[in-house]
Amino acid sequence: MASLFAQGKEPEVLFWVGCAGSFDDRAKKITKAFVKLLDKAGVSFAVLGTEESCSGDPAKRAGNEFLFQMQAVTNIEVMNGYGVKKVVTACPHCFNTLKNEYPGLGGDYEVVHHTQFLKQLLEEGRLTLQGGAFRGKRITFHDPCYLGRANNVYEAPRELIRKLDAELVEMKNCKQRGLCCGAGGAQMFKEAEKGDKEVNIERTEQALETQPEIIAAACPFCNTMMTDGVKNKEKEGTIAVLDIAELLAKAEDL
């Protein structure tokens, strides 16, 4: 962003990479897949790079409102400094926080999730899909809480799966009644409380009931939880957990 800004150029959209997308080895693959799709569609985009900092979501959900607002205000200053208008992110937690919680602190942007953005690119014809690799494959989609229930985005990711000519199979708990992967509310960063099962195992079992070849995710944290769940069930040889962006990039051989 800094270099584009210095050249006096304004990108179409700011890609908010997020902490997982920047640092987590698995999530970085999602980041790269999404960037390939953006490049293919000829979207001019920028990233904040080293000027990006945690959105504050895990701090807020953990109860540290102070740390959250410090993060938010700092990020907002950076983004407002660059005159950012539109933001796209592959992380539903960043998406939710930037879209809903930043406006009250002075950060007003049009914020979209990468599945919404990709759907729009397809509709505008800027991105085309041949869909070969996934034709007829059984794909089940795990709704991220912060995309689905939190923001009522259920259709964009599903539409993208259908565009792949894949067979979309729904779990018994989906959309409004989708079961959490177990990572939200800062649970990602701690051991779970005492119980008789891990949430991600429960959710993975629901996914396996649909006998999928692929479990599609749209959140780096869900991806981790579902991947761990599939490994726990020793199914990693037959079932892949992939982000929607990865599915699209693979379909296009990117």
Add this chain to the structure above:
Amino acid sequence: MDYLPNILFAALLIAGIGYFTKNVKKLRRNILLGRKADLSDNRPQRWKNMARIALGQSKMVVRPVAGLMHIIVYLGFIIINLEVLEIVIDGLLGTHRVFAFMGGFYDFLIASFEILALLVIVAVVVFWLRRNALRLARFVKPEMKGWPKNDANWILYIELILMTLFLTMNASDLHLQRMEVAHYTEAGSFPVSQWITPLFEGMSASTVVLIERTAWWLHIAGILFFLNYLYYSKHLHILLAFPNTFYGNLKPKGQFSNNEAVTKEVRLMMDPNADPFAAPAEDAPPPEKFGASDVKDLNWVQLLSAYTCTECGRCTSECPANQTGKKLSPRKIMMDTRDRLEEVGRNLDKNGGTFVDDGKQLLDDYITREELWACTSCNACVEACPVSIDPLSIIMNMRQYLVMEQSAAPAELNVMMGNIENNGAPWPFNQMDRLNWANETA
């Protein structure tokens, strides 16, 4: 002496409604112990939500069996209560079925009441079986032991008794009409209770009059009792579901409100011109606690919700933490909030309106930390609630208290927050490495 029944009736009515009014005032006082929350915005949308969710029962039918049964009892409750108006007038004036002048329409009304009453009986039996014979998981969770379980059954018994009395009253009335007993002029159509009348064959008119009067008095007395039972029961939802859906959250569920007290602090910290040694003004009120440790730290809508909760447990059955055996139950969060609020209310009553510290609070004495930290903030409970209750907001307020007032977060979360503070990510990575991915090969 002729007016004795009328006077007795008026006295019963005044006592019943008077006591209820007294408790409603208490209810209002308790709810307003909560912090202020301005929810006067977007009234058209709020009315719409109330019409759709409370009046229209839109969320009940997510679970079709319970939803359909509930709609029957709900319609029965509203429609049969039209009859109460007539009963009250009859009671006060000593008339017999004062609305009978409506003729065919009156017949239609009474017939509909009767059919609904029968359907209510069926629904109540189904409800009872679900709770006591099928023992559906959500009705037998640990927080449902004792009073909550008995309360639920009592409501069903009372409804069953009221409907039986209503039909008995109609049946004996019909029998007396057929016998052409004075005062019992012909009025109404009785598709259900006509099947009860054979029971009265061979009885003298005075016996049947006695049965009719007993059923009539017990029915109206039962209704007044039930009205007063509400305040002590989860059944309060029949009234509070309406304001609660009206004041329900209109924002996206993922949007947690930003704590304004914190915003002030943050602004002050970021302001280079702020005087770091500024003392608060002499007359400044003591700073508000961050987050919530007791009911008074919650806002009034959260407290209204606690009274609205009817303990159906749809929230708990959708909760990922509860499903996997953790202690957290969103329903228990609401029940605990109400129980503590009631305790605070009784404290106020006892001490002439001032709260005397009882050494207790909502946190720890009712809701444990283990419950609070088990939440994934997934909003499943909020989505599931048929009357727009938001247990998640209470959990988050209490976490705020634990973290910002007590620094009592689990150690792993402190590490995560330390990382965010120091290097802008929940993990210990250097902020300068944020863009490394761009130079790595796939």
